[in-house]
Amino acid sequence: MTTSREIRLKSRPAGVPTPDNFELATVNLPDPAPGEVQVRNTWMTVDPYMRGRMNDVQSYVPPFQIGEALQGGAVGEVVASNDPAFKAGDAVQSFFGWREAFNAPAAAVQTLDTHGLPPQAFLGVAGMPGLTAYVGLLKIAALKDGDVVFVSAAAGAVGQVVCQIAKLKGHTVIASAGGADKVDYLKSLGVDHVIDYKAEPDLTAALMRAAPTGIDVYFENVGGAHLEAALMAARPFGRFALCGMISQYNATDMGAGVRGLIMAVGKSLRLEGFIVSNHFDKQAEFVRDMSGWIASGQVKARETVEQGIENAPTAFLKLFKGENLGKMLVKLS
Amino acid sequence: MTTSREIRLKSRPAGVPTPDNFELATVNLPDPAPGEVQVRNTWMTVDPYMRGRMNDVQSYVPPFQIGEALQGGAVGEVVASNDPAFKAGDAVQSFFGWREAFNAPAAAVQTLDTHGLPPQAFLGVAGMPGLTAYVGLLKIAALKDGDVVFVSAAAGAVGQVVCQIAKLKGHTVIASAGGADKVDYLKSLGVDHVIDYKAEPDLTAALMRAAPTGIDVYFENVGGAHLEAALMAARPFGRFALCGMISQYNATDMGAGVRGLIMAVGKSLRLEGFIVSNHFDKQAEFVRDMSGWIASGQVKARETVEQGIENAPTAFLKLFKGENLGKMLVKLS
Numbered sequence: 001m002t003t004s005r006e007i008r009l010k011s012r013p014a015g016v017p018t019p020d021n022f023e024l025a026t027v028n029l030p031d032p033a034p035g036e037v038q039v040r041n042t043w044m045t046v047d048p049y050m051r052g053r054m055n056d057v058q059s060y061v062p063p064f065q066i067g068e069a070l071q072g073g074a075v076g077e078v079v080a081s082n083d084p085a086f087k088a089g090d091a092v093q094s095f096f097g098w099r100e101a102f103n104a105p106a107a108a109v110q111t112l113d114t115h116g117l118p119p120q121a122f123l124g125v126a127g128m129p130g131l132t133a134y135v136g137l138l139k140i141a142a143l144k145d146g147d148v149v150f151v152s153a154a155a156g157a158v159g160q161v162v163c164q165i166a167k168l169k170g171h172t173v174i175a176s177a178g179g180a181d182k183v184d185y186l187k188s189l190g191v192d193h194v195i196d197y198k199a200e201p202d203l204t205a206a207l208m209r210a211a212p213t214g215i216d217v218y219f220e221n222v223g224g225a226h227l228e229a230a231l232m233a234a235r236p237f238g239r240f241a242l243c244g245m246i247s248q249y250n251a252t253d254m255g256a257g258v259r260g261l262i263m264a265v266g267k268s269l270r271l272e273g274f275i276v277s278n279h280f281d282k283q284a285e286f287v288r289d290m291s292g293w294i295a296s297g298q299v300k301a302r303e304t305v306e307q308g309i310e311n312a313p314t315a316f317l318k319l320f321k322g323e324n325l326g327k328m329l330v331k332l333s
Numbered sequence: 334m335t336t337s338r339e340i341r342l343k344s345r346p347a348g349v350p351t352p353d354n355f356e357l358a359t360v361n362l363p364d365p366a367p368g369e370v371q372v373r374n375t376w377m378t379v380d381p382y383m384r385g386r387m388n389d390v391q392s393y394v395p396p397f398q399i400g401e402a403l404q405g406g407a408v409g410e411v412v413a414s415n416d417p418a419f420k421a422g423d424a425v426q427s428f429f430g431w432r433e434a435f436n437a438p439a440a441a442v443q444t445l446d447t448h449g450l451p452p453q454a455f456l457g458v459a460g461m462p463g464l465t466a467y468v469g470l471l472k473i474a475a476l477k478d479g480d481v482v483f484v485s486a487a488a489g490a491v492g493q494v495v496c497q498i499a500k501l502k503g504h505t506v507i508a509s510a511g512g513a514d515k516v517d518y519l520k521s522l523g524v525d526h527v528i529d530y531k532a533e534p535d536l537t538a539a540l541m542r543a544a545p546t547g548i549d550v551y552f553e554n555v556g557g558a559h560l561e562a563a564l565m566a567a568r569p570f571g572r573f574a575l576c577g578m579i580s581q582y583n584a585t586d587m588g589a590g591v592r593g594l595i596m597a598v599g600k601s602l603r604l605e606g607f608i609v610s611n612h613f614d615k616q617a618e619f620v621r622d623m624s625g626w627i628a629s630g631q632v633k634a635r636e637t638v639e640q641g642i643e644n645a646p647t648a649f650l651k652l653f654k655g656e657n658l659g660k661m662l663v664k665l666s
Contacts, residue, residue, distance in 0.1 A: 052599070059599050060569070223595060228587075236393070245595045254561075257590025262556060262578045264606035266385070266392050271604040273597035 002029050002038075002079075005309045006069040006099035013054050016250045016320060021054070022313040025069075032082040032103045037092075039109060041076035041332045044097035044309075045123040046316040047157070051249040060275050072097035073128060075112055075119040076332075086111075093122055100309050100332055115291050124157055124327035125301035126290055128276055133161035133219075134286045135279040136241035140272050141217045143169065148211055150174045150230055153221035154191070155182035157327040158243060160301065162219045163191050168298045174210045176203070176226060178322045185302060185325055197226070204229040214238075223247045224258070231260040234269050242273040250320060302326025335362050335371075335412075338642045339402040339432035346387055349583045349653060354387070355646040358402075365415040365436045370425075372442060374409035374665045377430035377642075378456040379649040380490070384582040393608050405430035406461060408445055408452040409665075419444075426455055433642050433665055448624050457490055457660035458634035459623055461609055466494035466552075467619045468612040469574035473605050474550045476502065481544055483507045483563055486554035487524070488515035490660040491576060493635060495552045496524050501631040507543045509536070509559060511655050518635060518658055530559070537562040547571075556580045557591065564593040567602050575606040583653060635659025 003026055010023040032038045050072060053064045064070055074097035078090040083106035086092070091112040096102045112119060117126055124130065136158075137143050149166040153159045154175030166173045167190045175191045177183060178198040186194045193210035200206040207215070207229040214235035220227060223245025230240060248255060264271060293299040304324040306315040312330045319328055336359050343356040365371045383405060386397045397403055407430035411423040416439035419425070424445040429435045445452060450459055457463065469491075470476050482499040486492045487508030499506045500523045508524045510516060511531040519527045526543035533539040540548070540562040547568035553560060556578025563573060581588060597604060626632040637657040639648040645663045652661055 227594070242594075242598050244598060248595045254592035257592040258594050259587035259590040261560070261575075261591050261594075262581045264604060265575050265577055266606070266608070268606050268608055268611060270606075271597060273599070273601050273603075275599070275601055278601060 001031065002101065003027065004029050004099050004101035007309060007312050008069050009054060009064045009066050011066065012056060013051075013250070015252045017051065017054065017317060019313055019317070024310055029101055029103055032080050035083050035105055036103050037078050037083055037086045037106050037109060038080040038101065038103050039076045039092055039094065039096070040079045040101045041074040041097065041099065043076075043120040043123055044074040044312065044330045044332060045072055046312065046319060046328050046330065047072065047129070048244060048246050048249060048319050050316065051320070060277070070098035071095055073123050075122055081106070091119055098309075098312060117291070117294065120303065120329055121294075121301065123329060124303065125161055125294065125299060126287070129157035129327060130161050130290055131279070131283060131286050132243060132276040133158045133165060134290065135276060135282050136219055136243050136274060137162050137165055137217070139279065139282060140241040140274045141219065141239045143171070143217055147216035148172045148174070148214065149217045149219065150176070150207065150211065150215040150233070151219045151221075152176045152226040153246060154194070155185055155325055156221060157324075159219070159221055160189065160326050161299065163189055164293075164299045167191065168293060174207065174215065176222070181325060189300070204232045207233045217241070219243060221246060224256075227258050228260050231258075231263040231269070234263065234267055236267045238267060238269045240269065240271040242271055246320065304328050306330045308332070334364065335434065336360065337362050337432050337434035340642060340645050341402050342387060342397045342399050344399065345389060346384075346583070348585045350384065350387065350650060352646055352650070357643055362434055362436055365413050368416050368438055369436050370411050370416055370419045370439050370442060371413040371434065371436050372409045372425055372427065372429070373412045373434045374407040374430065374432065376409075376453040376456055377407040377645065377663045377665060378405055379645065379652060379661050379663065380405065380462070381577060381579050381582060381652050383649065384653070393610070403431035404428055406456050408455055409434075414439075424452055431642075431645060450624070450627065453636065453662055454627075454634065456662060457636065458494055458627065458632060459620070462490035462660060463494050463623055464612070464616060464619050465576060465609040466491045466498060467623070468609060468615050469552055469576050469607060470495050470498055470550070472612065472615060473574040473607045474552065474572045476504070476550055480549035481505045481507070481547065482550045482552065483509070483540065483544065483548040483566070484552045484554075485509045485559040486579060487527070488518055488658055489554060490657075492552070492554055493522065493659050494632065496522055497626075497632045500524065501626060507540065507548065509555075514658060522633070537565045540566045550574070552576060554579060557589070560591050561593050564591075564596040564602070567596065567600055569600045571600060571602045573602065573604040575604055579653065637661050639663045641665070
């Protein structure tokens with residue numbers, strides 16, 4: 001018998017989430033039943049997509065339920081096992097984030113082979129955000145020689161990986177991020193042009209200056225003015241990988257709309273949305289490539305870390321204020 | 334020596350074109366020089382895309398020049414030839430529309446093999462608009478078994494062909510058009526559900542009623558509220574062929590924007606613009622299929638005809654008022 005603290009959804013956010021939408025609860029964990037393991041999480045992830053699950057609407061994942069613990073990626077260590085597949089001390093990953101510890105059927109957790117990387121890398125550059133970047137850039141946007149690449153939210157968990165994959169493949173990369181720290185970070189990665197969108201009165205004009213001959217690929221994480229700028233700057237046959245639109249996640253109505261979509265006709269643009277879970281067929285190829293790129297120093301990854309389960313809501317809320325540099329994580333033990 | 338009347342661009346339209354933007358002029362045509370033919374046009378086409386060429390902006394085709402005759406598709410008959418490739422009486426097609434007759438190098442006109450169809454069919458169902466429908470539906474939207482298809486401007490030159498190809502391939506087709514005549518026409522083609530968008534206060538709601546389980550393919554000719562409705566009604570992995578956005582062609586600013594694009598992320602939608610001239614590789618296959626479909630009665634085509642070169646501007650202006658049923662043509666002789 002042990003205890004675990006967890007974060008539950010207390011109420012559904014209307015617009016921008018607040019701390020009041022979350023509650024911290026303590027639960028008792030019995031010893032694991034036959035076929036179960038008990039895991040203590042060392043790290044958990046907060047990701048923008050979780051905002052959508054806080055609404056009571058059907059989407060590609062079911063909504064979170066009020067009064068229940070939230071869910072998400074986590075890495076941890078088996079502390080007790082009642083299943084022959086695991087033993088105490090095994091490193092594992094699971095979807096039982098937002099809690100310090102849990103019991104679960106052995107089949108619901110996966111052994112984590114870290115390939116020598118820190119385990120939390122599998123919540124970021126070597127995990128879902130990294131695979132998202134890889135699939136979006138190489139498969140959805142179908143990156144090809146000579147493409148000029150524009151990335152929004154470029155200093156975020158996914159954006160930082162997109163920038164680095166595009167650079168290591170020899171492309172000109174234009175990144176957008178908000179604030180001097182992020183601009184400096186992206187320059188340190190070798191990004192060719194960094195736009196501080198918070199300092200630009202006209203994002204389209206800024207992108208046109210950074211890419212005077214236009215862009216071929218746009219990796220979309222933001223929506224709104226960023227998408228409009230990309231439509232204006234796109235060259236014929238440009239491809240947009242629509243990964244997310246964080247500017248829209250807290251909207252309470254349909255908003256102002258995106259202007260300039262008619263550009264997609266005259267310039268034969270392709271805009272394609274994707275969900276990483278539909279592309280797990282690329283997982284093995286991704287792990288092989290990414291572990292090599294990390295080992296060679298071609299891909300680095302920054303993290304912003306909050307300490308303790310009680311600060312997980314704070315970490316999540318910071319995503320929507322742009323207060324994360326690289327992957328936002330919560331260290332649990 | 335003969336004379337020809339032609340329509341010139343008198344001034345660039347600001348917003349919706351008016352008759353004042355056009356002027357009728359008469360030119361003298363000498364006998365054709367060596368290597369030239371003289372052609373008398375029997376039919377010319379007016380198409381919405383021509384509006385874009387009236388603006389002084391670079392696009393996929395260069396702008397029309399003030400004081401010069403407009404250009405566009407035409408079919409006609411050789412009246413005199415000074416080149417061995419043609420003789421008087423030959424049926425030809427060319428891009429020298431908007432004029433009654435012209436002299437041109439023989440290489441600038443093409444012999445028209447009508448396959449037994451009326452020659453003006455090659456300005457519509459068997460010509461560029463037909464190929465646009467064919468390429469957009471089958472190649473860009475990648476129509477596949479079971480797809481539910483939504484078509485806007487469905488009673489227009491392109492839309493009527495899209496509806497019929499989708500029907501003959503066994504699909505459920507939902508069409509949008511404005512007014513009872515168009516609705517009746519589309520029903521006569523076997524379209525499953527016709528939305529009279531002018532009579533619907535909420536186009537999205539109307540589409541949801543017509544397609545309660547959603548749509549898979551959207552053939553986009555209109556933009557604006559039609560595109561928003563399609564985004565809302567789309568099923569996962571829906572494909573949108575962006576052929577045109579006639580609601581935007583006369584806009585003098587960026588307009589209101591399209592809301593709901595975030596749907597493209599969660600539903601993994603693909604929106605792809607295209608220009609038919611990039612897909613002439615499909616021409617032979619199109620002619621083979623379409624001539625068969627017309628011969629078997631599976632594809633029919635309606636025309637709206639204005640008489641005489643002096644009424645060509647009127648025909649063009651009617652496109653933007655939705656006053657054409659099927660292909661809008663001008664009969665010249």
